[in-house]
Amino acid sequence: MEVPKRFDPGAVEKRWREFWLKSGSFTAKPESGKVPYCIVIPPPNITGRLHAGHALNATLQDILIRWRRMQGRDTLWLPGTDHAGIATQMVVERELQKEGKSRHALGREAFLERVWAWKAEHGDAIVEQLQRLGASCDWSRLRFTLDDGLSQAVREVFVRLFEEGLIYRDKAIVNWCPQCRTALSDLEVVHREVAGKLYHLNYPVKGTAQHITVATTRPETMLGDTAVAIHPADERYRGLVGKTVILPILQREIPIIADEAVDRTFGTGAVKVTPAHDPNDFAMARRHNLPAVVILDESARTTPEAGPYAGMDRYACRKKLVTDLSAAGILAKVEDHPHAVGRCHRCDTVVEPMLSDQWFVRMVPLAREALAAVEDSRIRFIPDNRKNDYFEWMRNIHDWCISRQLWWGHRIPAWTCASCGRLIVARQDPASCPSCGQASLVQDPDVLDTWFSSALWPFSTLGWPEQTPDLARYYPNSVLVTAYDILFFWVARMIMMGLKFMGRPPFEQVYFNGLVRDEKGRKMSKTRGNTVDPLDLMDRFGTDALRFTLAAMASPGADTVLDLKRVEGYQAFGTKIWNAARFVLLNLPEGTEATKPEFRASSANLSITDRWIISRVNAVSREVDQALEQFRYDEAASTLYHFVWHEFCDWYIEMVKPSLIGDARDTLEGRRSRAILLRVLDRALRLLHPFMPFLTEEIWQRLPHEGETLVLVDYPHYREEEEDSDAEKEVGFLIAAVTKLRNLRAESNLPAGLKLEALFHTDLSRPRRIVESHAATLCTLARLSAFRFVAEIPGDLAAARGVIPGLEMALPLAGVQDPHEERRRLEREMEKAQKELAGLEAKLANESFTGRAPQDVVAKVREASRELRERIEKLSRAASELPLAGLSSGPE
RNA sequence: AGGCGCGUAGCUCAGGGGGAGAGCACUUCCCUGACACGGAAGGGGUCAGCGGUUCAAAUCCGCUCGCGCCUACCA
Numbered sequence: 006m007e008v009p010k011r012f013d014p015g016a017v018e019k020r021w022r023e024f025w026l027k028s029g030s031f032t033a034k035p036e037s038g039k040v041p042y043c044i045v046i047p048p049p050n051i052t053g054r055l056h057a058g059h060a061l062n063a064t065l066q067d068i069l070i071r072w073r074r075m076q077g078r079d080t081l082w083l084p085g086t087d088h089a090g091i092a093t094q095m096v097v098e099r100e101l102q103k104e105g106k107s108r109h110a111l112g113r114e115a116f117l118e119r120v121w122a123w124k125a126e127h128g129d130a131i132v133e134q135l136q137r138l139g140a141s142c143d144w145s146r147l148r149f150t151l152d153d154g155l156s157q158a159v160r161e162v163f164v165r166l167f168e169e170g171l172i173y174r175d176k177a178i179v180n181w182c183p184q185c186r187t188a189l190s191d192l193e194v195v196h197r198e199v200a201g202k203l204y205h206l207n208y209p210v211k212g213t214a215q216h217i218t219v220a221t222t223r224p225e226t227m228l229g230d231t232a233v234a235i236h237p238a239d240e241r242y243r244g245l246v247g248k249t250v251i252l253p254i255l256q257r258e259i260p261i262i263a264d265e266a267v268d269r270t271f272g273t274g275a276v277k278v279t280p281a282h283d284p285n286d287f288a289m290a291r292r293h294n295l296p297a298v299v300i301l302d303e304s305a306r307t308t309p310e311a312g313p314y315a316g317m318d319r320y321a322c323r324k325k326l327v328t329d330l331s332a333a334g335i336l337a338k339v340e341d342h343p344h345a346v347g348r349c350h351r352c353d354t355v356v357e358p359m360l361s362d363q364w365f366v367r368m369v370p371l372a373r374e375a376l377a378a379v380e381d382s383r384i385r386f387i388p389d390n391r392k393n394d395y396f397e398w399m400r401n402i403h404d405w406c407i408s409r410q411l412w413w414g415h416r417i418p419a420w421t422c423a424s425c426g427r428l429i430v431a432r433q434d435p436a437s438c439p440s441c442g443q444a445s446l447v448q449d450p451d452v453l454d455t456w457f458s459s460a461l462w463p464f465s466t467l468g469w470p471e472q473t474p475d476l477a478r479y480y481p482n483s484v485l486v487t488a489y490d491i492l493f494f495w496v497a498r499m500i501m502m503g504l505k506f507m508g509r510p511p512f513e514q515v516y517f518n519g520l521v522r523d524e525k526g527r528k529m530s531k532t533r534g535n536t537v538d539p540l541d542l543m544d545r546f547g548t549d550a551l552r553f554t555l556a557a558m559a560s561p562g563a564d565t566v567l568d569l570k571r572v573e574g575y576q577a578f579g580t581k582i583w584n585a586a587r588f589v590l591l592n593l594p595e596g597t598e599a600t601k602p603e604f605r606a607s608s609a610n611l612s613i614t615d616r617w618i619i620s621r622v623n624a625v626s627r628e629v630d631q632a633l634e635q636f637r638y639d640e641a642a643s644t645l646y647h648f649v650w651h652e653f654c655d656w657y658i659e660m661v662k663p664s665l666i667g668d669a670r671d672t673l674e675g676r677r678s679r680a681i682l683l684r685v686l687d688r689a690l691r692l693l694h695p696f697m698p699f700l701t702e703e704i705w706q707r708l709p710h711e712g713e714t715l716v717l718v719d720y721p722h723y724r725e726e727e728e729d730s731d732a733e734k735e736v737g738f739l740i741a742a743v744t745k746l747r748n749l750r751a752e753s754n755l756p757a758g759l760k761l762e763a764l765f766h767t768d769l770s771r772p773r774r775i776v777e778s779h780a781a782t783l784c785t786l787a788r789l790s791a792f793r794f795v796a797e798i799p800g801d802l803a804a805a806r807g808v809i810p811g812l813e814m815a816l817p818l819a820g821v822q823d824p825h826e827e828r829r830r831l832e833r834e835m836e837k838a839q840k841e842l843a844g845l846e847a848k849l850a851n852e853s854f855t856g857r858a859p860q861d862v863v864a865k866v867r868e869a870s871r872e873l874r875e876r877i878e879k880l881s882r883a884a885s886e887l888p889l890a891g892l893s894s895g896p897e
Numbered sequence: 898a899g900g901c902g903c904g905u906a907g908c909u910c911a912g913g914g915g916g917a918g919a920g921c922a923c924u925u926c927c928c929u930g931a932c933a934c935g936g937a938a939g940g941g942g943u944c945a946g947c948g949g950u951u952c953a954a955a956u957c958c959g960c961u962c963g964c965g966c967c968u969a970c971c972a
Binding site: 008010011178196203219220221222223226234266267268270271272276277278279283284285286287288344345358390391393394397398401403489490492493520557558560562563564566568570571573574575576577578579580581583584585586587588589590591592639640643646647654655658659662666744747748750751752754756757758785788841844845848851852853854855856857858859862863865866869 | 899900901902903908909910911915916919920921922925926927929930931932934935936937938939951952953965966967968969970971972
């Protein structure tokens with residue numbers, strides 16, 4: 006079979022992707038009788054393109070799913086997308102704008118048709134991109150938050166919460182985005198520090214020559230002032246409470262009131278009260294029955310209530326007002342005042358606190374249960390320090406504003422009767438008013454926050470409110486994998502809704518992956534232009550390389566820096582695996598021989614080297630399993646990387662080469678080596694498959710194999726009987742000997758190609774036996790022409806000398822190397838060893854150490870120091886016996 | 898203002914009370930019949946600073962400095 010030197014990801018990935026999809030390998034098998042394992046995907050926006058964060062998140066889920074599937078679980082990874090109210094509406098509105106149209110001109114119905122059309126065309130782009138990543142979702146169960154079933158779930162939840170009084174409608178100050186023209190929840194507002202100013206304004210007190218000075222960051226809101234408030238215990242203003250202030254400009258008469266909420270230490274201690282434009286003021290106004298004057302409209306322009314300032318943008322108004330107030334002597338002073346300003350997380354416009362009618366969810370009762378579920382570990386967070394954030398937020402929770410003044414989304418199932426005014430909230434659209442029987446019902450124009458439907462995702466996707474078999478089987482989900490930045494947006498709300506409507510938490514574990522940052526550690530953002538396109542990386546380095554990088558960099562709780570050099574490195578890893586496989590294949594001329602039962606079944610008659618590599622791959626199986634069990638993708642990845650590259654390739658393959666060439670080919674050992682090569686490669690491919698699905702499938706299919714696809718074969722598990730510490734020790738010794746010989750050669754600048762005869766000396770039988778039984782391997786790997794054991798290494802021999810525990814060695818270098826050079830080399834080595842020894846001996850001399858430290862620690866230190874002493878002694882003898890022409894003729 | 902996290906080799910990061918690690922980069926040698934996206938051998942770190950606990954601290958505790966992030970209705 007022709008095997009190219011390099012793996013070509015492009016063609017291979019496409020082929021397997023199609024094969025997997027066609028074969029139904031990813032489909033859940035509810036009737037299988039296997040233990041279910043379910044993950045629902047955090048649904049990406051239909052407007053989105055796959056970014057590095059998705060790639061990370063999906064890769065981590067896919068690793069879990071593929072791993073569990075191979076372990077024999079009935080896996081369901083349920084995919085889907087999110088309708089993303091504001092984002093999608095914005096995209097389509099922009100499109101309309103280019104055509105010179107507006108959604109208002111189009112009308113609600115036509116606009117929605119247009120959005121659906123957009124969705125049909127672009128909404129699945131991200132799904133295809135996830136498939137390119139190799140995501141083994143059950144695509145037959147793909148869901149969308151606006152699907153009929155999911156919309157039914159939304160309605161059911163809304164109605165039930167309303168009936169229980171957990172959803173209510175109220176007039177309140179909400180976060181309003183003047184650009185998006187909708188209310189936002191607290192979470193959708195991002196705060197950013199700005200270098201603001203604090204303006205001090207003198208308000209004249211009626212009937213006196215006095216004035217009272219208020220301080221504000223937003224002077225334009227003075228047009229909506231309906232009171233001035235001071236703290237009841239504030240001596241400075243004691244006499245003023247109950248008096249009237251003449252509001253400058255508008256000349257409105259407003260009262261001076263006393264309220265506990267006023268902070269005496271801030272500003273002047275007197276605060277202007279603008280009920281329609283500040284949440285605190287609104288609350289205060291309720292306590293004091295103050296009117297609210299709305300001076301800003303939905304686009305944050307001043308209303309007719311602003312009098313001479315009507316019809317202006319809020320900032321233009323501020324500017325003019327400040328000028329005018331200053332001219333009028335009202336502006337007492339202006340101080341620098343840095344403070345945080347809230348902005349719309351979608352469009353970055355400064356949010357305006359606005360008085361309006363909105364729908365809210367009463368959160369405290371829902372939070373109680375949600376808090377308990379995490380407190381008592383029915384839900385476990387990984388890493389669990391995220392619990393602190395969760396608890397903190399839950400304990401200080403505010404009601405959730407869920408109505409949005411948009412068209413794209415779940416319409417609020419509430420109607421008002423135009424004739425009797427009754428409010429109707431219903432599962433089915435009502436035909437007439439249950440109170441007065443009139444048919445003139447007007448549905449609430451608003452839609453729900455997209456996160457309201459996302460909160461139902463773990464059960465709405467499984468068919469709820471219908472009691473489907475999927476729901477019974479896959480709820481609760483096994484684990485949720487998501488980025489920590491949506492802990493409150495999504496995770497917390499899913500927990501509340503899951504507990505409320507299913508009576509059980511939606512998942513057992515939540516793994517929080519980090520955010521992906523660029524090479525400089527900055528958060529990726531489109532505006533910064535530092536985004537890395539994962540699709541581009543897949544094209545350049547292969548999907549497997551990208552996936553492996555993401556896994557290797559995913560350490561719990563930490564953000565991930567996506568370094569291209571790293572991706573490149575793991576691409577090389579893929580090539581390495583590919584070539585190891587190539588080597589194995591090239592050595593299997595018949596291709597089938599090694600699959601004969603005699604080579605697969607028993608471990609009898611294996612060589613020490615074979616036993617060693619089997620013991621190692623077995624240990625690796627256990628380590629990978631344990632790592633994944635704890636979501637330590639990074640550890641699993643590095644364990645596999647190290648094993649495949651530095652144990653299997655660097656040592657095992659090199660060690661068996663002598664038995665695969667020439668006459669050795671057809672010996673029992675040769676055949677056995679081929680069988681073991683195949684067996685270990687097969688194990689490695691299985692272990693690697695969840696990380697690098699394409700490459701491993703491609704290779705596996707080329708090897709003799711049973712089964713249709715690697716996706717569905719068993720994941721290797723640890724077997725006690727394969728653990729072989731004797732073999733590990735023996736090969737460990739062999740490796741140490743080879744390494745030392747190579748080191749001597751390199752340090753003495755001996756030509757790499759020159760074959761040498763080594764001299765060995767030992768007083769022990771074991772090292773000798775090991776060396777002799779691995780003679781061919783040792784000679785090949787250390788490039789020796791031969792070796793022999795001697796009773797003593799002659800002192801006058803010109804040679805590079807080395808010592809490892811249990812073995813002294815010498816590489817004769819007659820005429821090749823200067824003895825002075827060799828002496829300096831030995832001295833350098835001794836110096837190092839001396840330093841190390843000094844540290845150990847200081848410890849051993851310390852009685853509190855030998856007395857108090859655990860005995861095994863002391864024993865280890867003793868053993869180490871004994872070995873060091875022995876080595877130094879041997880090195881020193883070797884150095885002193887060197888045949889130097891003159892005494893101490895070295896440069897020193 | 899609170900809370901959380903981080904500061905370890907040139908870079909990106911693991912580790913987490915008893916011999917400082919990985920990958921990349923770097924140096925030297927090698928195109929050896931799987932692989933030069935390769936092989937072999939190396940160099941490189943007062944583990945941010947100060948103090949404490951301990952026989953032993955990069956690791957635990959406290960403080961300081963620097964950097965992130967989250968939460969917060971102080972006008």
